[in-house]
Amino acid sequence: MSPVSPVSMASTASTASMASTVDGAVAVAELAKRFEGGVADVDELVTALESAGISDRVAARRYGQPTVFALGEAVLALLDQPPARAPRPRPYLRAALRRSALLLAPVAAALAAADEVERVGWMVPALAAVLGWGGARGRLYTAAGAPLVAAACLLAPVGGADRRLALAVGLTGYALVAGARTGLLWAVPAWAASAALLAGVWDRVEVLPVAAALMLAGALLVRTHAPVTGVVAALCQGAAAVLVWRAASDVAVLASGVPMLVFVVCWHEARAATAADAHDDLRAFHREVRDLGTVTVGALVPPLVAGVALGAAAYRLPYELSGHPGARGLMLSGAAVLLLGGVLALTALLTARGRPVVAALVAAAPLSALAAGGTLLPATVTALAATYLAGLVLAAHAVFDPERY
Secondary structure, three states, X not given: OOOOOHHHHHHHHHHHHHHHHHHHHHHHHXXXXXXXXXXXXXXXXXXXXXXXXXXXXXXXXXXXXXOHHHHHHHHHHHHOOOOOOOOOOOOOHHHHHHHHHHHHHHHHHHHHOHHHHHHHOOHHHHHHHHHHHHHOOOHHHHHXXXXXXXXXXXXXXXXXXXXXXXXXXXXXXXXHHHHHHOOHHHHHXXXXXXXXHHHOXXXXXXXXXXXXXXXXXXXXXXXXXOOHHHHHHHHHHHHHHHHHHHHHOOHHHHHHHHHHHHHHHHHHHHHHHHHOOOOOOHHHHHHHHHHHHHHHHHXXXXXXXXXXXXXXXXXXXOHHHHOOOOHHHHHHHXXXXXXXXXXXXXXXXXHXXXXXXXXXXXXXXXXXHHHOOOOHHHHHHHHHHHHHHHHHHHHHHHHOOHHHO
């Protein structure tokens, strides 16, 4: 018998390897026909393969693939399925309307009980609003805030009102503001009672505490939680709103800043929720983030321009209006409300993009107007404008960063 040469042995091994590869490819093609049109992704396919008794050892011996997962990828590539449909952005209009109604419920109640609020002074509703907005961040803070409001109402100066009225106004305001994150159904009694009182068809203001208690009960049922930084940012937001309220001396003027805040933030959150899943290609995802950031920042620029323009125009009134005693204050109040709505929107955007500390700093910056000399309203407008500009730069850096999505 003639000896077998090494070259002949290598040739034989190579031929066997090629034949094994061809047999494995044929087996994979036959396997793909079995699952044609019946799988959605590789994880589902691997589960089906393992259920059929194909292990890593079988995948390597029969199909020439090192693992079942590699076999699933090979089968899925042969299926040549069309790409999955990109998820549609979730609707935001209804959520924005619901949030606006919840946020405007305390304003409507304050207008309906204007006499009682005036009798207890400004400090009681201010404390209720600030602590209530902080309590709206989560169930734990909501439950803990009510005793603080009660203690503050008993200690705060209430003018000519008695302590029971101060306690009722404080707890009612706290419950309405803290319930701003609950369902809209819980706010219907508050809106109905406020509308009846404003329309004059009912004069029993005692129904407002009952309606507020229902909203607070709904808030306690909502399982939400926020870190300490989120609560600090919320407290600063409430303090900034109280600052504008005291400077503008009109609680109703705050209502005009709510829609811009809510609609911009709700639209951004709805688009951001699906930005990472809408594109398989990294370049397309970056383009989606860039477009989302451009629209978001672009929507917040006009309020800044309008607020600064109103503030500047308040000192350049035409002759017909310059002699009117309330013209300058009215224009400055409008500027303050526009700028406040933008600052609150920026705070919410920074929180949504994972920058709670920066959000708290932006929310607290307008309070620097308290340290400025002179009239409070012009100082408030100036502080809000400076905060708005700085916050817009910080928010732009966050919303254009793909790592934040």
